Amino acid sequence: MxxxxxxxxxxxxxxxxxxxxxxxxxxxxxxxxxxxxxxxxxxxxxxxxxxxxGKQEILLALLKEPDKRAMREARSRLDDNADPLDALCELEGLMTSYQLRAMPASLWRELAPFLFTGELSETFQPWNTAVIEETRALLLHFQRQGMLRASVDIDVAATVFNQYANMAFIRLATEVTPDREAHARHMRSFLALMCHGMLKGE
Known part of the structure; x- marks a missing residue:
């Protein structure tokens, strides 16, 4: 072509x-x-x-694009002085920001019941896989730098990040008035708890 x-x-x-x-x-x-x-x-x-x-695949493409932008941006900001917690918070924050701009709350409310079970959840598996892979690469970066324990199961950690971030985002996106600051605080607390078990020396 x-x-x-x-x-x-x-x-x-x-x-x-x-x-x-x-x-x-x-x-x-x-x-x-x-x-x-x-x-x-x-x-x-x-x-x-x-x-x-089909229209499910169109929706998948529409959902993947904001996350692709967020992942590229988060990757471009990563440097040797980055902190694992800050990096995870930034990735999640960028994905949340771009997804909230991509679709209105009314559409998120309609989609919410179908995102985790049923046919739509299967269609959206590549979306989740892409986020998990990006998170895995991020965590491996810190593990290779010696900032995360070598015994950490990176695949499990990346999957947990994706699953919890999805649930927290749907809760935020379906609010009448999304409280971004409260969401960011909540996610930082959760991610700090997750990181506590991964950081070297903990």
């Missing part, structure tokens, strides 16, 4: 995703159909299927 064709394909994919998000915000995820998304994007329904597969 040439560079021009690749850019055109990515642009069309973005147009479809933007159209879907606008409809999800207006009508809700469940009520929105592939045909509506196609009409909004100015393409055919088979084209939407060809690019994404």
């Amino acid at each position: 040439t560079g021009l064709r690749a850019r055109q394909k990515e642009q069309r994919r973005q147009v479809i995703a933007d159209a879907a998000l606008a409809l999800f915000k207006t009508h809700g995820f469940v009520a929105t159909t592939l045909e509506q998304i196609a009409n909004q994007a100015g393409v055919s329904a088979p084209t939407v299927v060809n690019y994404f597969g």
Whole structure:
């Protein structure tokens, strides 16, 4: 595929995703159909299927993008003077910030019951896997620097981080008026408790 064709394909994919998000915000995820998304994007329904597969996959792409941005930003700020607790708090804080901007509370409230069980949770597994892998890489960085105990099971720690961060975020995102400061304090307390068992010398 040439560079021009690749850019055109990515642009069309973005147009479809933007159209879907606008409809999800207006009508809700469940009520929105592939045909509506196609009409909004100015393409055919088979084209939407060809690019994404279905509206669940579109939603997955919309959810992954804010986290990808957050992970890139957190990675760019990581240096040899970083502290494990601060680094985890920053990663979680960036993901929370970008996700709150990505979707309104009404949509998060609709999605909340489906994010942890059922068909949607299976569709979203790649989203969770990406966050777990990024957290794993972050923790391995500190373990190699000798800041975390060598006996720490990094895979378990990364999974616990992701699972708890998901639950705390849904609670925040579905509040009528999300209290970001209270959320940040709560997450720092939880992550401090988690880090206490991982830090070398503890």
